[in-house]
Amino acid sequence: MTAPVTAPSPSPTESRATAPAIELKGISKSFGPVQANKDISIRVMPGTIHGIIGENGAGKSTLMSILYGFYKADAGEIFINGHKTEIPDSQAAIAAGIGMVFQHFKLVKNFTVLENIVLGAEEGRLLRPSLKKARGVLKQLAEEYELNVDPDALIEDLSVGHQQRVEILKALYRQADILILDEPTGVLTPAEADHLFRILNNLRAEGKTIILITHKLREIMEITDSVSVMRRGEMTDTVSTSGTNPEQLAEMMVGRKVLLRVDKTPANPGEKFLEIEGLRVVDDAGVERLKGIGLTIRAGEILGIAGVSGNGQSELLEVLGGMIPATSGTVRVRGEEIDITGKHSDGQSRRARGIAHVPEDRQHEGLIMDFHAWENICFGYHHDPKFQANRFLMDNEALRKDTEAKIERFDIRPPNCWTAAKNFSGGNQQKIVVAREIERNPDILLVGQPTRGVDIGAIEFIHKQIVALRDAGKAILLVSVELDEIMSLSDRIAVMFDGQIMGERLPADTNERELGLLMAGVTDAPTGAAPALEETIHG
Amino acid sequence: MDLLTIVQILDSTLRLATPLLLACLAGLFSERAGIFDIGLEGKMLAAAFFSAATAAITGSVWLGLLAGIASSILLSLLHGLASITFRGNQLISGVAINFLAAGMTVLIAQDWFSQGGRTPSLIGRGRFEQITLPFADAVESTPIIGPIYAELLSGHTILVYVSLLAVPLTWWILFRTRFGLRLRAVGEAPEAVDTAGVSVVGLRYAAVMICGVLCGIAGAYLATGLQAGFVKDMTAGRGYIALAALIFAKWRPWYALYACLLFGFLQAIALRYQNIDLGVFVIPVQVMDALPYILTVVILAGFVGKAIPPRAGGEAYVKER
Numbered sequence: 001m002t003a004p005v006t007a008p009s010p011s012p013t014e015s016r017a018t019a020p021a022i023e024l025k026g027i028s029k030s031f032g033p034v035q036a037n038k039d040i041s042i043r044v045m046p047g048t049i050h051g052i053i054g055e056n057g058a059g060k061s062t063l064m065s066i067l068y069g070f071y072k073a074d075a076g077e078i079f080i081n082g083h084k085t086e087i088p089d090s091q092a093a094i095a096a097g098i099g100m101v102f103q104h105f106k107l108v109k110n111f112t113v114l115e116n117i118v119l120g121a122e123e124g125r126l127l128r129p130s131l132k133k134a135r136g137v138l139k140q141l142a143e144e145y146e147l148n149v150d151p152d153a154l155i156e157d158l159s160v161g162h163q164q165r166v167e168i169l170k171a172l173y174r175q176a177d178i179l180i181l182d183e184p185t186g187v188l189t190p191a192e193a194d195h196l197f198r199i200l201n202n203l204r205a206e207g208k209t210i211i212l213i214t215h216k217l218r219e220i221m222e223i224t225d226s227v228s229v230m231r232r233g234e235m236t237d238t239v240s241t242s243g244t245n246p247e248q249l250a251e252m253m254v255g256r257k258v259l260l261r262v263d264k265t266p267a268n269p270g271e272k273f274l275e276i277e278g279l280r281v282v283d284d285a286g287v288e289r290l291k292g293i294g295l296t297i298r299a300g301e302i303l304g305i306a307g308v309s310g311n312g313q314s315e316l317l318e319v320l321g322g323m324i325p326a327t328s329g330t331v332r333v334r335g336e337e338i339d340i341t342g343k344h345s346d347g348q349s350r351r352a353r354g355i356a357h358v359p360e361d362r363q364h365e366g367l368i369m370d371f372h373a374w375e376n377i378c379f380g381y382h383h384d385p386k387f388q389a390n391r392f393l394m395d396n397e398a399l400r401k402d403t404e405a406k407i408e409r410f411d412i413r414p415p416n417c418w419t420a421a422k423n424f425s426g427g428n429q430q431k432i433v434v435a436r437e438i439e440r441n442p443d444i445l446l447v448g449q450p451t452r453g454v455d456i457g458a459i460e461f462i463h464k465q466i467v468a469l470r471d472a473g474k475a476i477l478l479v480s481v482e483l484d485e486i487m488s489l490s491d492r493i494a495v496m497f498d499g500q501i502m503g504e505r506l507p508a509d510t511n512e513r514e515l516g517l518l519m520a521g522v523t524d525a526p527t528g529a530a531p532a533l534e535e536t537i538h539g
Numbered sequence: 540m541d542l543l544t545i546v547q548i549l550d551s552t553l554r555l556a557t558p559l560l561l562a563c564l565a566g567l568f569s570e571r572a573g574i575f576d577i578g579l580e581g582k583m584l585a586a587a588f589f590s591a592a593t594a595a596i597t598g599s600v601w602l603g604l605l606a607g608i609a610s611s612i613l614l615s616l617l618h619g620l621a622s623i624t625f626r627g628n629q630l631i632s633g634v635a636i637n638f639l640a641a642g643m644t645v646l647i648a649q650d651w652f653s654q655g656g657r658t659p660s661l662i663g664r665g666r667f668e669q670i671t672l673p674f675a676d677a678v679e680s681t682p683i684i685g686p687i688y689a690e691l692l693s694g695h696t697i698l699v700y701v702s703l704l705a706v707p708l709t710w711w712i713l714f715r716t717r718f719g720l721r722l723r724a725v726g727e728a729p730e731a732v733d734t735a736g737v738s739v740v741g742l743r744y745a746a747v748m749i750c751g752v753l754c755g756i757a758g759a760y761l762a763t764g765l766q767a768g769f770v771k772d773m774t775a776g777r778g779y780i781a782l783a784a785l786i787f788a789k790w791r792p793w794y795a796l797y798a799c800l801l802f803g804f805l806q807a808i809a810l811r812y813q814n815i816d817l818g819v820f821v822i823p824v825q826v827m828d829a830l831p832y833i834l835t836v837v838i839l840a841g842f843v844g845k846a847i848p849p850r851a852g853g854e855a856y857v858k859e860r
Contacts, residue, residue, distance in 0.1 A: 090733065119735050
C-alpha cells in the first residue's frame with residue numbers, strides 16, 4: 001500500500017483500477033517574485049493515505065489550493081484517476097470528486113448542520129426536498145464511518161471536533177473520492193484526534209483516497225501509507241512511511257539534522273517565584289472564566305499548562321500579564337503580593353515586577369504588524385533610560401543598535417531592523433517577541449503557544465531559549481495546546497478544564513492518554529493507563 | 540377618540556409605512572448578502588424623480604414605475620461595482636450615491652421642467668389610482684367591520700398591497716428556497732459559499748439588484764402614489780429610517796413589517812395631531828414631526844437589545860488560502 005517513489009507515467013491505455021487517484025505533473029506557481037511551487041510532481045494511489053509534510057511556507061497549502069481550484073497553476077498538469085483534468089474553480093474540483101477540509105472551517109456558524117451540508121449541493125430550487133435527502137444520507141454516513149453529528153444542531157453550538165466532522169460530511173455528501181485534510185488535528189483534543197484517525201481509516205478501507213497535510217511527524221508515522229516532503233516550494237522526496245522515521249523526515253523538511261527531543265537536564269527548583277491562590281475571573285458577559293486557580297512556580301522550573309483551548313488558559317495568561325483584571329484572588333511574586341484587580345494592574349507594572357509575557361496571539365498582542373522590527377522589539381521597554389536621548393526624545397539609534405544585536409543573537413531573518421513585522425515569517429515573528437521578552441532577563445516568563453505556526457527549525461531554537469532561561473534560575477509558565485510540547489518541555493504539568501486545574505502530573509509519571517482525559521474534564525482516570533502514543537516527538 | 544379616527548390614523552399608517560417597508564426589505568436582501576447599503580435613500584430619491592418625470596412626460600404611471608425601478612437598479616449596480624467588484628468601502632459608496640441622487644435629481648428636474656427643481660404635478664393616469672376592494676361600498680355601513688374594511692383595507696394604491704405581499708414573499712425566498720439559503724450564507728460566511736463552488740460575486744450582485752428593484756418601487760410610490768410629483772429631497776430620510784427599522788427588525792422580514800408599521804404610525808400621529816394641547820403647555824408640531832427620527836436615534840443607539848448583523852456584512856470577499 002505504498003506509492004512508488006518513481007514510476008513510469010501511466011499510459012492512456014492503462015486501466016482505471018491501477019491509475020493513481022491523483023497525479024500532479026510539473027506543477028509550478030509563483031506569486032510575484034516568490035516561487036511557491038516549483039515543478040512539483042506527485043502520485044497518490046487510490047485507497048491510500050498520503051501525507052504531505054513541510055515547514056510553514058513550504059508550499060503545501062498552495063499546492064492543495066491548486067488542486068481545489070483556488071489558484072491556477074502557472075505550469076503543470078493534473079490527472080484524476082488517470083484522466084487529465086482542468087480545475088479552474090472549486091465547482092470543477094467537486095465535480096472531479098475532490099473534497100477539502102480546510103484548517104479554518106468553511107462553515108456558516110448560525111446555520112444547522114443540514115443546511116451547511118446541502119449548501120451549494122441542493123437538489124432543486126426549493127430547500128425542503130434537499131434537506132430531507134441530506135438527512136437520510138447523513139444517517140447512512142454516520143453509521144458507515146462513525147461520523148455522528150446532530151443534523152439539526154447549529155454549527156456554533158458544536159465542539160470543534162464535531163464541526164470538523166461536518167466538513168468531512170460535506171465532502172462525502174458531494175461524493176468525494178479524494179479527501180484533502182489541511183492540518184486537521186491542530187484544534188482537536190487527543191481523543192478527538194484518535195476518533196478522526198479512526199474515521200480516516202474507515203474511509204481508506206472503503207477505497208477513498210486521503211491527502212493529509214500536517215507538520216506533525218507523529219501523525220504521519222501513525223496513519224499514512226506514503227509521505228511527500230516539501231521544502232521551499234519544492235518536493236524533496238516521496239517515501240513510503242514504513243521505510244522512514246521521524247528523524248529522517250525532519251531532516252528532509254529542514255535540510256539539516258534537527259533535534260526532535262528537547263535536550264534538558266532535570267529541573268532544580270529553588271524558591272517560590274510565583275504563587276497564585278484562588279484566582280477568579282468573571283468576564284464582561286458574566287461568565288466565570290477562571291474558577292479559583294491555585295498554582296505555584298519555583299525558580300528554575302517550567303510549569304506547563306495543558307488543555308484544550310478556551311478552557312481559561314488565555315485568561316490566566318492575560319491576568320498574570322496584566323492585560324485583564326482579576327475578579328478576586330491573590331498573586332505573589334517572590335513572596336510579595338501584587339495588585340491584580342485594581343488600576344495598578346497593567347502590563348507596565350508587571351514588567352516592573354520582572355514578569356515578561358510572550359502572548360498567545362503574537363500578531364495581535366505581541367506585535368504591531370505594520371511597524372518595523374526595531375520598533376516592535378522595544379515595545380513595553382521603551383521607557384528604559386538607555387533608550388532616551390534626552391527628556392523628550394527617544395534615542396532611536398540606540399534602539400536600532402540594540403535590535404541588531406538581538407537579531408544576530410536570535411538569528412532573525414531577514415536580518416534587517418527596518419523590515420515590518422508582517423513581512424517576517426511566523427517563526428521569525430515569534431523570535432522577535434521572544435527576543436524582546438527574554439533579553440530583559442525577567443524573573444518570571446509567561447509563554448503562550450510559543451511555537452504555534454512556527455516552523456520546526458525555529459521551534460527547536462525557541463525551546464532551547466526557554467530551557468536556557470529556566471537553567472538560569474527563572475520561573476516559566478508555559479501554556480500550549482500542543483500536548484507534545486507540554487510533555488517534552490515541562491518539569492511539571494497542570495491540566496486546565498473549564499477554568500479549573502484538574503490536576504498536576506510529572507511528565508515522567510503520566511502519558512498522553514491520562515492527560516487527554518484530564519483535558520476532557522474526567523478526573524477519576526486510573527493513573528498508569530495504557531501507555532498509548534508515548535512518543536515524545538513534537539513539532 | 541372614536542373608531543373612525545382610529546381607522547383613519549391606521550389607514551394613514553399603512554400609507555406611510557409602505558415606502559419604509561419596501562426600502563427596509565430592499566436593505567434586508569442586500570445586507571443579508573453581506574452588502575451594507577446606506578444608499579437606500581439615494582436610490583429611492585432617484586426612483587421618485589425618474590418615475591414622476593416619466594409619468595409627467597408620458598402620462599403613464601406604469602412607464603414611470605419602470606423608469607423609477609431602472610434608475611434605482613442603475614445606482615445599485617454602481618454600488619455593486621464599487622463594493623463587490625472593486626472591493627471598495629460600502630459605506631463610502633452608499634454615501635456617494637446619496638449625494639449623487641440628491642444633487643442630480645434637482646439639477647435634472649430644473650433642466651427639464653424649469654419649476655424650481657420639481658416635476659409638474661401629476662394628474663389622472665400619471666398617478667397610481669386607489670383600488671376599491673370588492674364590496675367595500677356595500678359593507679361600509681356595517682358597524683366596526685365596515686369602516687375597517689372600507690377605510691383601512693380598501694382604497695389604497697396597488698403598491699401598498701405589493702409591499703404587504705412582499706413580506707411573506709421575502710420570508711419564503713429567504714428560508715424556503717435554494718437561492719435564499721445561499722443568499723443568507725453569503726452574508727454570514729462567503730468562504731463557505733465559495734468553497735462549495737457557488738459564486739459569491741454572482742449572489743451578491745443578485746441581492747443588490749433585488750435591492751434596486753424594491754427601492755425603485757418605494758421611490759415610485761412616494762412620487763406617484765403617496766404624493767403627486769417630485770419635490771427636492773422628498774424622501775426626507777426615509778432610507779435611513781428604513782435602515783433603523785431593519786436593525787430593529789434584526790434582519791427578519793416579519794419583524795421588518797412590524798418595525799415599519801411602528802414608524803409609519805408615528806408619522807401618521809405627527810401628521811394628524813399637529814399641536815397637542817396638554818392644558819399646561821402645548822407640545823409643538825416640531826416635536827411630533829421629530830418623533831420618528833428620535834425613535835430612529837434611540838434604536839440605532841442600541842436601546843432595543845442586541846441585534847446581530849450578518850457576520851460578513853460590510854466586508855468585501857477576498858479569497859484566501
